[in-house]
Amino acid sequence: xxxxxxxxxxxxxxTQRGVLRSEWxxxxxxxxxxxxxxxxxxLVDALGTLFSALHAHxxxxxxxxxVQVMFDATEVSLRGVFLAQLAIGVLGVLVITGEYGTGMxxxxxxxxPHRRPVLIAKAAVFAVVTFxxxxxxxxxxxxxGQLAQRSTHVQxxxxxxxxxxxxxxxxxxxxxxxxxxxxxxFIVRNTAGALATLFGIVLVAPLLTNAxxxxxxxxxxxxxxxxxxxxxxxxxxxxxxxxxxWVGIAVLAGYAAVALAAGAFVLSRRDA
Amino acid sequence: xxxxxxxxKKYGExxxxxxxxxxxxxxxxxxxxxxxGSGKSTTMRLLLGLDRPTSGSARINGKRYVDxxxxxxxxxxxxxxxxxHTGRSARNHLLAMAATNGIPRRRVDEMxxxxxxxGVAGKRVGGFSLGMGQRLGIxxxxxxxxxxxxxxxxxxxxxxxxxxxxxxxxxxxxxxxxTVFVSSHLMSEMALTATEIIVVGRGRLITSxxxxxVVRQAAGAxxxxxxxxxxxxxxxxxxxxxxxxxxxxxxxxxxxxxxAQIGLMAxxxxxxAIPLVELTPQHATLEEAFMEITRDAVEFHGTTETxxxxx
Numbered sequence: 001x002x003x004x005x006x007x008x009x010x011x012x013x014x015t016q017r018g019v020l021r022s023e024w025x026x027x028x029x030x031x032x033x034x035x036x037x038x039x040x041x042x043l044v045d046a047l048g049t050l051f052s053a054l055h056a057h058x059x060x061x062x063x064x065x066x067v068q069v070m071f072d073a074t075e076v077s078l079r080g081v082f083l084a085q086l087a088i089g090v091l092g093v094l095v096i097t098g099e100y101g102t103g104m105x106x107x108x109x110x111x112x113p114h115r116r117p118v119l120i121a122k123a124a125v126f127a128v129v130t131f132x133x134x135x136x137x138x139x140x141x142x143x144x145g146q147l148a149q150r151s152t153h154v155q156x157x158x159x160x161x162x163x164x165x166x167x168x169x170x171x172x173x174x175x176x177x178x179x180x181x182x183x184x185x186f187i188v189r190n191t192a193g194a195l196a197t198l199f200g201i202v203l204v205a206p207l208l209t210n211a212x213x214x215x216x217x218x219x220x221x222x223x224x225x226x227x228x229x230x231x232x233x234x235x236x237x238x239x240x241x242x243x244x245x246w247v248g249i250a251v252l253a254g255y256a257a258v259a260l261a262a263g264a265f266v267l268s269r270r271d272a
Numbered sequence: 273x274x275x276x277x278x279x280x281k282k283y284g285e286x287x288x289x290x291x292x293x294x295x296x297x298x299x300x301x302x303x304x305x306x307x308x309g310s311g312k313s314t315t316m317r318l319l320l321g322l323d324r325p326t327s328g329s330a331r332i333n334g335k336r337y338v339d340x341x342x343x344x345x346x347x348x349x350x351x352x353x354x355x356x357h358t359g360r361s362a363r364n365h366l367l368a369m370a371a372t373n374g375i376p377r378r379r380v381d382e383m384x385x386x387x388x389x390x391g392v393a394g395k396r397v398g399g400f401s402l403g404m405g406q407r408l409g410i411x412x413x414x415x416x417x418x419x420x421x422x423x424x425x426x427x428x429x430x431x432x433x434x435x436x437x438x439x440x441x442x443x444x445x446x447x448x449x450x451t452v453f454v455s456s457h458l459m460s461e462m463a464l465t466a467t468e469i470i471v472v473g474r475g476r477l478i479t480s481x482x483x484x485x486v487v488r489q490a491a492g493a494x495x496x497x498x499x500x501x502x503x504x505x506x507x508x509x510x511x512x513x514x515x516x517x518x519x520x521x522x523x524x525x526x527x528x529x530x531x532a533q534i535g536l537m538a539x540x541x542x543x544x545a546i547p548l549v550e551l552t553p554q555h556a557t558l559e560e561a562f563m564e565i566t567r568d569a570v571e572f573h574g575t576t577e578t579x580x581x582x583x
Contacts, residue, residue: 004386005448009417012374013341022371029364030357104357106322107365107412110349111372113321113338271323 016117023121027095027129036091037133040084040174044141047080052145059152072236073156074163077145078138081170081233082226085177088130089198092181095126096263097191109272119264123182130178134171142167162235169232169245176252177202177225183259187266202226228252273298274319274420274453278328281314281475288314290475291328296453296468298419301446303466303483304455307566311475312455313352316424320349332420344373348413352424352455354405358398362389362408365397366415375415383411402429410441420451427461439465459562473566487561494527495534498550505546508537525554 012018027033055076099105112118142156142163149155156163181198188194202225209221218241221227228248243251274296281289289311296302306312317323319330321337329336332347340346356365366380384393387407392400397408406426413421423442427435442465446452456462462469463483470480479486499505499522506516506524514528526534531553538546 004414004445005417009345009375009379011342012345014343014373018372018374022368025364025368025371026357026360029361029368030359032359098357098359102357102359103351103355106317106320106351106355107369108372109322110320110351110355111344111369113340113343271317 186263
């Protein structure tokens, strides 16, 4: 039995740093993490290239500068982001609902009984990993898309006004959708319910606001995550009634923060 | 040292744990017995700060669990339903647990070796058998070299080899001076492992003490007597105030006295001279004692067992 006693174990305590390390181990040791991230990369880069190539093809056929005036080469190459948000959203939800589903949450909270460090670590690790993957992903998507559009001579480059903002903004948008998903996961706890809530807000809400009469439809719609995302990747089409690109992102960050705060409240109050 | 004081937990209208006070001392294995649904797992969750008590308190080494600066270093827990993500490997699970409490990586490998999971530590837990899952749970509980161990149904679903392994492990841990608190609904298992027991039913404390005490107290030692003159002996014993059950024409089961007294009485008291064919003290098992004590506290009775007796 002497093997059980550890003479060499130095005194230690629960620290936020230790919990961050733990959450990094947890995130990287699940296959679903890498599947979801790979799916996101594939969706953004492959779809961006495909859309770009199709547009280039149509445009070369039709010719004429008039057709090209309103064309947003940057936006077309980043469109895949709106499909990739499904993969990122699912991953964000699973980061926590996967623990409730399997019972792992009881181990996690028994190790960190103050609980809040777990939420902070999960959100932080997830946000950093997502952004680190998303930024090169949107940059490559943009470059591949422009390559596919070079026959049109209206393709963008990094110097095109708004292009860099769209690339960075798309990565930030995806990250914030993911963090919003983590917050909702902490509130709802159950995978199906959390996904329905997240995608209800992100994908279905715009359809519902369409049913409102003007000007309410526009007034409400500009605050919706999906429209905030559309705005950040657009470089040419300026709808003056929309929120500014970074203002929109700040609003989305606010939603994510509110979801996390509510998640923290639920986490500390409810039985595990 | 584990201590609960008037611990109470209500889920809506249902009271899962009801005014439960007990103490679990170090250096021995203490069994926590009760039928299914008697509040054992809830009590374990309350001790670990996973659920919040409605009233009363649960303390470990004099502190509430949430106030422990490094809980895994003081308390090791094996929770009943597996508390592990099925998609993660055993080693990664332990590494993630260890990181939270600042436990070094080396310790993870030692525990994997101790519980004998070396060959499968890199495999996903979802593919583990029940026995492997329990071994992982034990490794996780021992990670921080804790002085207090809480194990909820540790032998559930284990094969005889695994059961013996756990039994020896628990005894060894207690011999090292640790507090070992083990819940089970299997009385026979507790009789072999525990020296102290706490019995609960419907969330309430029914009895506690050493295994021997509890058995004696619950079963009230009885004596089986066989004689051709059962009528006369039964009358004599009843006159003395003992309880006599006649289980066959020539067989009596006597409670309230011991075999020496019955022998004396049959041989000579009041000139009886009743010849006895058999005189056997009946030893109740912990299992029987438990059935007796918790009869009124079982939530769901099987109809096949009781229909003959009650209808």
